[in-house]
Amino acid sequence: MRRFIGAAAVFLTAALALSACGGGSDPLSATPSSAPASSGGASAKVVVGSFNFPESVLLGSIYAQALTAKGVQVEEKPNIGSREVVYDQIKSGGLTVLPEYIGSLLAFLDKNSTAKTKEEILAGLTAKLPPELEVLDPAEAQDNNSLTVTKETAGKYGLSTISGLVKVAKDFTVGGPPEFKKRQEENFKQVYGLEFKEWKSTGDTTADAIKSGTVQVGNVFTTDPKIVLDDLVALQDDKNAFGSDNITPIVYKPGVNDTVVSTLNAISAKLDTATLLSLMKRISVDKDDPPAVAKDWLTQNGLV
Incomplete structure (x- = not known):
């Protein structure tokens, strides 16, 4: 519910621990990347944001660390706020990359949408997103509302x-x-x-x-x-009120290059729901640090 998503769903203790990750930066003062990254390199800074719940912070850290390993200059802005705040940031270019949930995002953009399947939702997003934004490959992983x-x-x-x-x-x-x-x-x-x-x-x-x-x-x-x-x-959503909520990166197109896109798509290709649940257990139950959990998963999957 993420949201309509934004979101999103975990424990008070985990949320409090993660809130410190936001640092002193003000998400509302973020400015667009100074120039789009070139197709071959990664000279422009890529700003990776996340919503204000632990799973989104984890996903943002996964994206940021993977991009850094590819030589991309990255700034991370974790734990910013709800979709109502964060969407405006990526639309304006203050953020470059954001982990999103496709069903919740479409419901936010189009309150009259009846799309429920992944394919229907992606088609709806293509129609509703402004030209400067794009959703990349969705992961098999879903985090649905219930x-x-x-x-x-x-x-x-x-x-x-x-x-x-x-x-x-x-x-x-x-x-x-x-x-x-x-x-x-x-x-x-x-x-x-x-x-x-x-x-x-x-x-x-x-x-x-x-x-x-x-x-x-x-x-x-x-x-x-x-x-x-x-x-x-x-409870089973037997009439599909929530719809599919596959995790996918959304990007500010002028700020990304082929390296960024291929790196993020490679992450989506390896992320499934069972894996996400196990990662969240480490954070919410075992109290492991999200960047450490992110690094472990990226290393195990050959992404860093």
Whole structure:
């Protein structure tokens, strides 16, 4: 939900730890690259940004380290904010590369889109993105939005699908990121006929809020290790309210060259959902540093 994506889905402790990665730079003061990189070299600086949740910070670090290994001059701006802030930055050229989620990005750009499959969503993005922006090859890896409940709640009310929430939503408080209600309330009404009793902003602690009973259902990303660790149940999106959310780099075209594009596409070719879940476990559960996790994965896959 990333978002519509932006996003996006993890733990408060991980988020707090990663927020320090943002340094003192002001994302709103970023300026476009001074000149596009030449087709053969990488003389212009490439600015790699990320959203304000741990998975995006990890992906940004993977992109930045891989590009640096190819001789590209890179500046990293991690943990910037939500899509509402970050999209304007890459559109203006203040950022050059950003890890994105295709379904959430299209929903952000076209609130009337009915595209659900990867192919439909990519076609929609081609039509809706401004000419200065381009999505590169999508990874097999997806981090979809979900509506998630405890195992006990699922058993008590016989819940396995989002459609099943219709009979109980009026008695349920739903939680998610601060922008969750704005992005999803009308979508849930139109697709499922859902109207919840109350909406709460639970941010990166949504899984914890579900477990504690602060909310009865919440927006948790499907690569969040807490779904497994806390024995939560991600309800099946049986009417495809969220759509496919493959991870893909989006680039500011005047600021990238062939080296940048081929390096980022090589990353997408090797990144799948199971791998992403294992990487996020290292960050969220084992408390490993995201740049170290990124470097390990890049080294293991021959990308640095």
